[in-house]
Amino acid sequence: MSVTPELPAELSRRTVLRRAAAAGLLATPAVGLLSGCVGGGDDEPVEQAAGEKSATNPLGVKEDAPLEVVIFNGGLGTKYATDVHIPSYKKAFPKAEVKHSATEEVGTVLQPRFTSNTPPDMVNNAGSKLLDQGALVQAGQVQDLTDLLDAPSLNDPSKKVRDLLVPGTVEQGTFNGKPFVLNYAFTVFGLWYDAALFEKNGWAAPKTWADFTALCDKIKAAGITPYSYAGANAAYYQYLVLLTSAAKIGGPDVLKNIDNLEDGAWQAEPVKQAAAAWAEIGAKYGNKAHLGLKHTEVQLQQNQGKVAFYPSGSWLENEQAKDTPPGFKYAVTPVPSVTASDALPQTAIYAAAGEMYFVPAKGKNPRGGMEYLRHMLSKAGAKGFTELTKVLTVVQGAVDGLDISPGLTSGNAMLGAAGKDYFSYRFDTWYKKLDDEARAATNELMFSGGSAQKFCDRMQKAADAVKKDSSIEKFKR
Structure with a gap:
């Protein structure tokens, strides 16, 4: 059956999922984050890759800079990354080596790397043992995504990335006025x-x-x-x-x-x-x-x-x-x-828009991390994600005319029936203890x-x- 999902026109009351309810950096490491063991203003600056900005490279990615992405291996799997998003990035930057790893315990694997200021360049922060996103933001470990959101989209350079997103998406990843997280899967x-x-x-x-x-x-x-x-x-x-x-x-x-x-x-x-x-x-x-x-x-x-x-x-x-x-x-x-x-x-x-993706501020290639998100937010990237996961994204119109599964069809119908009557909370992402x-x-x-x-x-x-x-x-x- 061919279905054209009708995404909501207004999401001002919707906040982050949780698809993710935040767990991650356990209580003790979280305290370490806040006390500065993950790096504060007095740390040695990290040498970060940078290239020339252009119409096709608006974020100034260094074309041969390695990129490391870490994907949560859970309900969505990882094929959307290996089969859709990484190839899209590699097509734009063929000289770049893209290292991909998957884990079911994001916080367990990555907490030591944030502590030592050696994080990857893009992280899918999800699962029952994910990183404490609020603590990372507080510790200055998360890249402000304003440049990404204001960059031209891959589909239509006349439009900014933010203009293609379901309304409310940016707000859901905003912490005290700044966008730090991309909540990508519309759940x-x-x-x-x-x-x-x-x-x-x-x-x-x-x-x-x-x-x-x-x-x-x-x-x-x-x-x-x-x-x-x-x-x-x-x-x-x-x-x-x-x-x-x-x-x-x-x-x-x-x-x-x-x-x-x-x-x-x-x-x-x-x-x-x-x-x-x-x-x-x-x-x-x-x-x-x-x-x-x-x-x-x-x-x-x-x-x-x-x-x-x-x-x-x-x-x-x-x-x-x-x-x-x-x-x-x-x-x-x-x-x-x-x-x-x-x-x-x-x-x-x-x-809600859930499934958190963020760019570590102290990674070696944060420009590449944001560029990777730009490819995720293309219509091709979003459509490929939905085809492989049976889950909608926050990219408007990305699955128009796509044949979708019984569960996705049912969920889409439920969303349509809800109209503007949907909601969510954010305390789970902000406060791990809660x-x-x-x-x-x-x-x-x-x-x-x-x-x-x-x-x-x-x-x-x-x-x-x-x-x-x-x-x-x-x-x-």
Whole structure:
């Protein structure tokens, strides 16, 4: 089926995913970052490659300068880098050696290199063990991307790179007024299921909470776990849908207040209502054995017909491609409305530009790193990415007329139905300690009989601690 995705016209309320919820540089290294062990103003300057600027080389890349890129090997794989973006860069700079490496633990692998001021030139910062992006920005380790955004695009030199992006993209990678991060993958989040299984059983995706629990009862009676996620490393999937419910109950300012560390933000009534509703789902319809499983293990169980609903982002279909049996048909539905008086409609969703890419400021070839991002942001680069990952990008019109998969088709339809009613949060990227605590508190709520009040108390205590910690730079939106 040929589909022309209709990207939203306005994204002012959408912020970074997380597809990524920030984990990365563990607490101790993060402290090192802030105390200067990753290099501050007194460090010896790094010799960086530079060439002549021209119409075809607007960033002044040195044509034979080596370029090193590190890609997270997760749900999106790495073929989009090896088969699309690196060849595009090499075509423009054939004398340049491009070194590519992939890892499932970005923070573990790269933290020592940032500490020693020997980082690569471009980093895809994602996964459950990613770098603490906020701490890196605070430590001066991230390149300001203004020059990239103001450079002419590869497709149309009369237009700047920023002019081809979905509105709101630049803001999502902005920290206190400066753009440091490119959030490249446009991701929609919701409850994923097998449409073929649902059609076979006559089940319909629920719209209200009463519909949701009634359907979960039917699914449970059929011998299938109605709802689950992996506690070992994917708890952010669950706190994402919990906070989606909170935003739908009380409006997107609920999440804005959390991001801005407003007093009592985690104690707000919509958060408590959402936590209580999801605690019931965990207690009645989850599987406690999944607390110790990884995301791919629970996702495999869904492919095997053992789990009905699974919370995730639109990378899921690609991540499970090799394990998805014939006849399995990925589909996604918005989180059901918790109350009849929710501030946002049932069709409202969490949707965001996520999957962070950044250029280290102390790398040997930051101009090349930005140029690499410019190739990613070409229509050819974006189209190739979507073809290989089944995930949209922030480049407008890049997949017009492209044949897309069932899951991407479903996600695109969900996005269209949402209209302007989508939102996200940024605290997970800004404050790693809050992300860590949210994961732990969510697992307690969903697997260990925790209460909504205990969840809110625990998160408020963690937020208050971050707010009072003068060593942590604060960000606002």
